[in-house]
Amino acid sequence: MIQKAEFVVSNTQPEKCPKPDRAEIAFIGRSNVGKSSLINRLTGVKELAKTSQKPGKTQLINHFNINDRWYLVDLPGYGFAKVSKDTKAKWEVMISGYLTGRKNLCGVFILIDSRLPPQEIDLEFLLWCGTEGIPAVLVFTKADKLSKSQVDKNVKAFLKKTEEIFEEAPDYFVTSAEKGTGKDELTTFIEELVNE
Ligand code: GTP
Ligand code: MG
Numbered sequence: 001m002i003q004k005a006e007f008v009v010s011n012t013q014p015e016k017c018p019k020p021d022r023a024e025i026a027f028i029g030r031s032n033v034g035k036s037s038l039i040n041r042l043t044g045v046k047e048l049a050k051t052s053q054k055p056g057k058t059q060l061i062n063h064f065n066i067n068d069r070w071y072l073v074d075l076p077g078y079g080f081a082k083v084s085k086d087t088k089a090k091w092e093v094m095i096s097g098y099l100t101g102r103k104n105l106c107g108v109f110i111l112i113d114s115r116l117p118p119q120e121i122d123l124e125f126l127l128w129c130g131t132e133g134i135p136a137v138l139v140f141t142k143a144d145k146l147s148k149s150q151v152d153k154n155v156k157a158f159l160k161k162t163e164e165i166f167e168e169a170p171d172y173f174v175t176s177a178e179k180g181t182g183k184d185e186l187t188t189f190i191e192e193l194v195n196e
Contacts, residue, residue, distance in 0.1 A: 005043035020104035023194035029111030031055035031077030
């Protein structure tokens, strides 16, 4: 159970992140997919992570202290068309530097919009995690926006695509930050991961 959740620090430089002395997990995914909203829902702290209707809100590596035991990290989104090439390149260096260099990282949660059919950019990112040896878990978001059967169809289609990349399908969760769907299952999974 998440009893305590507080903001620690924001960074552009992975080496300036908090001392890697405890387990850590990170949320990533396309801009606007709902990373920050899901962090707020999981922690039960409404405005812990900043959210926006406009994509490109989270621009830094944000560390949150959970239960004084582990870190939850909110990252900027990828695939945001409106930022300059220069900014995009900087974010890429920052995110890949963080993900490949962070020694205490136990898992990366790739958030995927459950309203869409499989997106190339998400599959590419998942593949990149695989080649870097970064353990990835899929989290489908905004499940409240479609009927269950439509969500199931998109989830199935995405999982089918992952079969072309990996022998074993990644773990996955279907969530809604709006309704709280999947919150308990995802929290339990994360807690097992950080306690291993
Ligand atoms: P960036 O920081 O820009 O990369 O975006 P983000 O992935 O952190 O998304 P954010 O949490 O800021 O949410 C983007 C928009 O989607 C906001 O308007 C949220 O209210 C909305 N949103 C997020 N999750 C859900 C959800 O589960 N259901 C619904 N209906 N809307 C959601
Ligand atoms: Mg965000």
